[in-house]
Structures are given as structure tokens and as C-alpha cells.
């Protein structure tokens with residue numbers, strides 16, 4: 001392609017490239033038969049997640065520099081962070097709708113609408129809380145796209161230790177790419193007309209929310225693997241592979257009867 005390398009791009013250009021990479025809305029177009037049962041609710045959620053994963057892979061490949069990483073790194077990054085990315089997307093779609101989670105234009109859930117999936121309300125509430133926090137901060141679209149790219153690029157930095165020269169090269173590329181995204185976020189914040197100190201504080205607040213999202217994602221991963229083990233939901237191939245990647249070697253959630 002005739003695109004410049006990300007390191008020679010201005011933050012403005014970098015942001016416009018990741019804005020263009022944003023995936024389209026997904027419609028489930030199922031007749032949302034209320035009341036939901038545990039199984040039908042889980043089926044709707046995992047069906048949506050499965051469709052979004054396909055789009056997420058195309059999205060990642062459009063982030064300048066991502067496809068120049070080793071294929072192993074590209075795969076590993078996506079496997080580490082897919083649920084965090086889905087959750088941040090969900091938070092973004094829901095930010096202007098207090099008390100609701102907007103999964104898609106035709107699939108919206110209220111807190112009051114009761115409980116039917118075992119163990120999911122805790123996750124629901126943590127996501128609503130994160131959504132209110134982003135609402136308080138008046139998260140901007142430019143900041144949102146940077147945070148999402150940061151989740152992807154930061155997801156395995158602390159778990160991989162490069163052995164070969166090739167792995168080392170890919171990791172150095174990854175670190176330079178993360179620098180570009182941080183520069184882009186700093187630039188996006190600088191456009192908001194805040195004092196220098198307020199800009200620094202905002203950067204801190206936004207990035208601290210990412211640790212909350214990681215926490216909720218870990219809870220969600222445990223939840224999904226429990227639902228799968230209890231045969232509440234049939235998890236399709238792509239999602240299954242992503243789930244297995246997170247559980248492999250890690251601690252299995254405590255089993256319950």
C-alpha cells in the first residue's frame with residue numbers, strides 16, 4: 001500500500017487511520033423472544049461476540065503497523081485482549097444511555113429487567129459502573145479509538161519474553177507502535193482545550209480505567225468458561241479458540257455443581 005510507516009505519521013494522521021478502521025454496527029436480526037432464558041440469553045451474547053470477533057480481526061489489521069508484527073505476536077495479542085476490546089466497545093455504545101447496555105442497535109439490556117443468567121449481573125454492574133465513569137469523563141471518540149488500540153498492543157507486553165532475534169524485533173516494533181498510540185491519545189487530549197495539568201490528569205484517569213476493564217474481562221472469561229463447562233451454551237469455533245487461549249495454563253475458575 002502507499003501508506004506511510006506509522007512512525008513518520010503525525011498523531012492526527014494516525015488517529016484518522018484508526019478511526020477509519022472502526023468496525024460497523026452489527027445487527028442480530030433475531031426475534032428477541034422475551035422473556036429470555038439463561039440459554040437463549042447466553043446464545044444471543046455469544047452469537048454476537050462471535051460475529052464481532054471476525055470484524056475485530058479486520059479492525060486490528062487496519063491499525064497502522066499491526067500487520068508488520070510477527071504473525072505469532074498478532075495472534076497472541078488478539079487472543080489476550082478480545083474480551084476487553086468487546087467490553088470497551090460495549091461501554092462506548094452505551095455511554096449515552098445510563099443504566100443500559102447497548103449490545104447492538106437491536107439488542108439492548110436494562111438493569112431492571114431482572115436476572116436470568118447465573119453470575120452475570122456482577123459483570124453487568126461492573127460494566128455499567130465503567131460506563132458511568134466514562135460518561136463523567138465525557139469520553140471523546142478520538143480518545144476511545146486510541147484506548148482500544150492501546151488495549152490490543154498492551155495486552156501481552158508483560159507475559160511474553162522474546163527469545164529469538166525475530167521475536168525481539170517484533171517486540172521492538174510493538175513498543176514503537178504503542179508509543180505512536182500513546183502520542184495519538186496525548187494529541188487527542190490536547191485538542192480539548194484543557195490546562196496542561198488537566199490534560200495530564202485526564203490521561204491518568206483514562207488509562208486507569210483500562211485496569212478496571214481488564215478486571216471485568218477476567219471475570220467474564222471465567223463466566224464464559226463456566227457456562228461452557230455446564231453446557232449452558234455451545235461456544236463456536238472462533239470464540240472457543242479465543243476462550244481456550246485465555247484458560248490455557250491459567251487458573252481454571254472454581255468448579256461448582
Ligand code: AOE
Nearest residue numbers: 036045046048049086090113114115116117124220223224
Ligand atoms: C458479547 C458481546 C459484546 O460486544 C460484549 C460482551 C461483553 C460481556 C460478555 C458478552 C459480550 C459475551 C458473553 C460473556 C459476557 C461476559 C460473560 C459472558 C463472555 O459469558 C457482556 C457482559 C454483560 C452481560 C449482561 C447480560 C445481562 C443478562 C442478564 C439480564 C437477564 O438475564 N435478563 C433476563 C434481562 C432481560 C432483558 C430483556
